[in-house]
Amino acid sequence: MKIEPFALERYFARYEFSARFLLSSSDCEPLGLAELLAMADDETRALWDDLRLGYTESPGHPLLRQAIAGHYRGLDPDETLEVVPEEGIFLLMHALVSPGDHVVCVAPAYQSLHEVSRSIGCEVSKWSPDETRGWRLDLDALRAQLRETTRLVVVNFPHNPTGFSPTREEFAELVETVEHHGAYLLSDEMYRLLDVVPNSGLPAACELSDRAISLSGLSKSFGLPGLRVGWVATHDRSVLERMLVLKDYTTICGSAPSEILALVAMRNLDSIIARQTERVRRNVAVLEDFFKRNRRLFACNRPTGGSVCLPRYLGPEDTSSLAEEVVERAGIMLVPSAVFGFGDRHLRIGFGRENLPEVLERFERYLGGR
Numbered sequence: 116m117k118i119e120p121f122a123l124e125r126y127f128a129r130y131e132f133s134a135r136f137l138l139s140s141s142d143c144e145p146l147g148l149a150e151l152l153a154m155a156d157d158e159t160r161a162l163w164d165d166l167r168l169g170y171t172e173s174p175g176h177p178l179l180r181q182a183i184a185g186h187y188r189g190l191d192p193d194e195t196l197e198v199v200p201e202e203g204i205f206l207l208m209h210a211l212v213s214p215g216d217h218v219v220c221v222a223p224a225y226q227s228l229h230e231v232s233r234s235i236g237c238e239v240s241k242w243s244p245d246e247t248r249g250w251r252l253d254l255d256a257l258r259a260q261l262r263e264t265t266r267l268v269v270v271n272f273p274h275n276p277t278g279f280s281p282t283r284e285e286f287a288e289l290v291e292t293v294e295h296h297g298a299y300l301l302s303d304e305m306y307r308l309l310d311v312v313p314n315s316g317l318p319a320a321c322e323l324s325d326r327a328i329s330l331s332g333l334s335k336s337f338g339l340p341g342l343r344v345g346w347v348a349t350h351d352r353s354v355l356e357r358m359l360v361l362k363d364y365t366t367i368c369g370s371a372p373s374e375i376l377a378l379v380a381m382r383n384l385d386s387i388i389a390r391q392t393e394r395v396r397r398n399v400a401v402l403e404d405f406f407k408r409n410r411r412l413f414a415c416n417r418p419t420g421g422s423v424c425l426p427r428y429l430g431p432e433d434t435s436s437l438a439e440e441v442v443e444r445a446g447i448m449l450v451p452s453a454v455f456g457f458g459d460r461h462l463r464i465g466f467g468r469e470n471l472p473e474v475l476e477r478f479e480r481y482l483g484g485r
Contacts (some may be wrong), residue, residue: 135446143467200345223455278418308422422467
């Protein structure tokens, strides 16, 4: 297997911990350890206080898997597998596709969603949204790309980096289209539940089809990326069994402390998501005011969900040059669309952090003083 360097992660490695301000973070405001532990009930507090740092069960802690399954309609705990979110993509691709298979993936996207299958030897077609239509995806365009050899379709809603989500009706039609074709659907749902537009959330793909696999976790909507806890959920247990065999060559099992903390988070899902949702909605309003004041430089489709969007930059230079200038002179990290392989005229903006108004103000002052 020959896999390409992960452009976005290499870019973050250069600036994430050296830049003073981040304007392109993909996650929500991280919770503190004490803050999370304060939410523990008697059972999870006892599990934490009595924890011994040994190996854990490879599929995941039984109570955690039970909590995860309870988050879905009609799902059994044995139809879930705990993974590090990135690991889940890697394991699923290796369990599901083979050299010569055809894969369709929404693009732009988190690179591993298409690069892992390409590195295996699959032919990958990219299904791109239409910026002029609010980043909508054309289902007829997807149907035109499906082939006899199409094994897998990969989607991500709310979409990173545009913030787009289809309607429930469009999503149901998408799931039905893939199932009818006989392919599998991988639905990256890391931003699920984080609705910028009220009542716009989608059901999990695994609830709609036995041939759909939902990928989710605590990194984005929950604001708990440091736990490194995610999961895949599907009614197709044979897929999970193949992934579990492969997991012996990656993490083997999860982190014991992280699993208990993840259990606390899952048992407090409603309150955590409500706080993060309130923050992103508040920040979207701040961001929209920024774009109105700077309409000569930016044009942005309003995101439907998640904590990122992809405005078009209307200035003279490309966004890679702009991002390099801004991080060096103003200490503000921006992510240009080039790291997604999507031209060089857009910037990913993250609006899930508490300090967004302050960072935007600094960015605006810098732009005004150039």
